[in-house]
Amino acid sequence: MAAALALAAGGAIAADDVHPASKPKGQYAALNGLPDWGGVWVLEFQRGGTPNPAPEPKGAYKEHYLKMKAEADANHGEFPREGRSYCAPPGIPYHIGLAQYPTEFLFTPGRVTVLMEAWTQWRRIYTDGRTHPPDLEATFYGDSIGHWEGDTLVVETVGLKPGSLIATGIGHSDKEKITERIHLSPTDTDQLMDEVTVNDPEALEKPWTATYRYRRHREWELLEFACAENDRNPVGAAGVAGFKE
């Protein structure tokens, strides 16, 4: 009987591992105290101000970046694709700075869900006090836990797959930790800001910090993007995008 239950549950989840986010009833009233992030948000191009700095890779990560950069310079700026398909999602922090494809935030008890139109994916940010699991399998968007400091959502993400690049040509180690401080602009309540810090003592000379701003569109809805439908741009032999006529 016990063995059958364990199989049904995936074999690794004990009853006392159920967190508050999985038992939401009675917790919805508290959500009214959270800030208004309603609508759909799309990245804004920065006008004026200080542009975000570039991450500074070091050691083998720097050598790799310079090699990729040299290939890009020799081919009209195209960095070789390091994955097997252009339909693979970029992960974070890349998606945080992704243009054109909007996101939407859902508040439910114990978690914030980020719906991402690009690749029709989601991020889960648990705010129910749990910690990162000890035996984390790396994924494109990692494992995110967060908490509210006033009206700012502070998020910490670990467990990112190698395919989740810090920036084009810049990979990361398994020591990578991404911290985000997400809040409405103090001067513009239809602008959301995400202050991102990437810590990776093995891959970066110093923590990399960037701020991204998003514009609110209350009238928009998220639409579907299903990459595999008709992919006519395969990864070529040298990691260069192809074109199927």
Added chain:
Amino acid sequence: MHRKAACLGLAAALIAGAPALAHHSFAMFDRQKEVTLKGTVKEFQWTNPHSFIEIEVADDKGVTTAYSVEMNSPNNLTRQGWKSTSLKAGDKVVLLMNPLRDGSKGGLFVSVMLPDGKVLGDPTRVPGGPAAKPG
């Protein structure tokens, strides 16, 4: 039949008309050149990750050449005013594209003039209009 893209046109294309940089690099297309195609739509592929216009262009002797023109994804095209029915097979159109660098018969969509004269795509680049002439 090409010209240097004006800075304004290029900037507008990057914001409004260009396919999603999220998916793959567009280095395969020569963004400094524009080619005008006057032809007949064979198929409008309203698909992810990119939509495509398959168009046939006839020369003076009636010999046709098929071109594939890559576009944005349907979600972004929808927000730019497109529908899956915006183009259909048989439509006579004038289309502007940034050609493939390797000379293959295809390119990156810039704008198109529909049979009724309506223009979709980069509003600063009207196909067949004064702005599209070699300069």
